[in-house]
Amino acid sequence: MNRSVLEETARHLLDAGKGLLALDESTPTCGKRFADYGIDNTENNRRDYRAMLVSTPGLAEYVSGAILYDETLRMTTADGRPFARMMADHGITPGIKVDTGAKDLAGHPGEKVTEGLDGLRERLGEYHQLGARFAKWRAVITIGDGLPSRGCLVANAQALARYAALCQEAEIVPIVEPEVLLDGAHDIDRCYHATEQTLRCLFDALHDQRVHLAGLILKASMVLPGQHAGQQAGVHEVAAATLRCLYANVPAAVPGVAFLSGGQSNEDATAHLDAMNRLDAGQAPWKLTFSYARALQQPALAAWRGDAANVNVAQSALAHRARCNRAAALGQYDPEDEKKVA
Template sequence: MSIEQLAETAQAMVAPGKGIIAIDESNATIKKRFDGVGIECTEENRRAYRELLLTTPRLGEHISGAILFDETLRQSTRDGVPFTKVMTDNGIIPGIKVDKGTHALAGFPGEVVTEGLDGLRARLEEYYKLGARFAKWRAVINIGETIPSGSCIDANAHALARYAALCQEQGLVPMVEPEVIMDGGHDIDECYQVTEVTLRSLFASLYEQNVMLEGTILKASMVLPGTTSGEKASVEEVAAATLQCLKSTVPATLPGIVFLSGGQSDQDATAHLDAMNRMGPNPWPLSFSYGRAMQSAALKLWSQDLVGNVGKAQETVFARARDNGLAALGQWKA
């Protein structure tokens, strides 16, 4: 695929007022979510839940793409329509999570590196044939007394860059996600410093691996105080710090940035995104790629009646998509 085609897909992913819904939980992760609301984690229940999300009426008005798990990319609706067809018929671009999760980084206690590069070329080729047009890889950066180390940051940045190059070779837009974890006692200034160093390392690695930024999307974490820091930053403080960090590290040639919610409340994730867009104009579109912040209310409703509450659950999915779509324009009202 040419860079023009990759760039076209990337631009569509961050179209005005639209964002990405992340429904790429592994079976182990979605089991935890299901356990929390008393749903048995069977293949059929997973399929039915993803169908509920993807068939939400008018979802394409505010959702440009969806990140799927391997199992979901291969599934169909109860009536036998492949999920990828449901998505493309509604203007939603299919995406796929391709990393194999985090593992301990040898020699660096408390730090992790994401694995999954082995055999990735063949998997990406198959995913493209199955209908995926973008992919996602998540790296995890923890903050502690003596971490993160430069070695951990660079190892994860290098893996993200190699993954991105392989994606573009196979015609998929890479979404690169270097998540600076919210857990910890760090203040907002330390989060800023770690995020800045992480992004500088990432874009240096992308350049070294000949990744075309015009066909790449950044999935970024916001600059926030740690959950156990006792510090509460205002919406404006978070928005300003995040924007300043991005402007100092992210090239303007990037088609767009989408944010992860990263453990924030639904309301906070939307408010922070809205504030950043109100502070614009910015060098790139700023949108969302939320998982729990898009789904949590729907999952609770659905768990109470797996058949009777589908419509009610879909109404909450659409409402969250609409609110975040407005926030991506700086037009959301609490």
């Protein structure tokens, strides 16, 4: 493990309020999103869509890296360049999703464990050669009757920690993502408790596996009521609860927390991030930024619709959302900016 290389990459990814663009949807998931706009789920369409996003003019001012799916990292662009090289030419660091998905956890009805450790050392070596400098592994934690269970939390924490250790061995910065799902009718206090349990298990496991905390990034859920809760929480309440949970459970050695949007609206995800950075006013030991998929992509996909004539307007839509989220990562977001799409 080269700690200085890992720390340098992590600092770069978290530089000056920049965030991450998640483009790691599997082929079936990408197909579902394309279907909403009548786009055929072909390899060329997936290539052209993702190339359009990462080649958006000026995107590197707001986004430091993009998380790719295996297929995308192996692609060449329409003009023959390896995808990773095209990204580097636009100032975007390539990352790669390495887990193989969440599967039912035996003996734990309603809960899942993420798989993909088999052969991961070899895959990481290949991904590094292909240009990836960071990776992502997502675990999913469900809140429900008696859930999450201790067994589920431990199983997912151990998998995340083993993945992180293998990434660092390959000089790839691991993003560890224990997502606490918004499904359900739980209140914000229940979410806080589940998130706290999740983070405690995670950092215990990372310690056990001797993972270098200064060379990783936490991709965290915000503390929110369930989508079907009778009472939703205000922006300030969500920000305060999330910060309180982070301060209680995330070591200061971690350089940054990149939040997932987790089913929030585009604007809500931005407003919550901004509120955290305003409340904290730069005092936290970690950078607080974004790692969004749909909350960055959706307006661009809606504008593009698979038509090359719409590339400019689609790129403008992505740049607008990225610009708003950079402002939020700096605690400078103004909701009025939502009206200023280029």
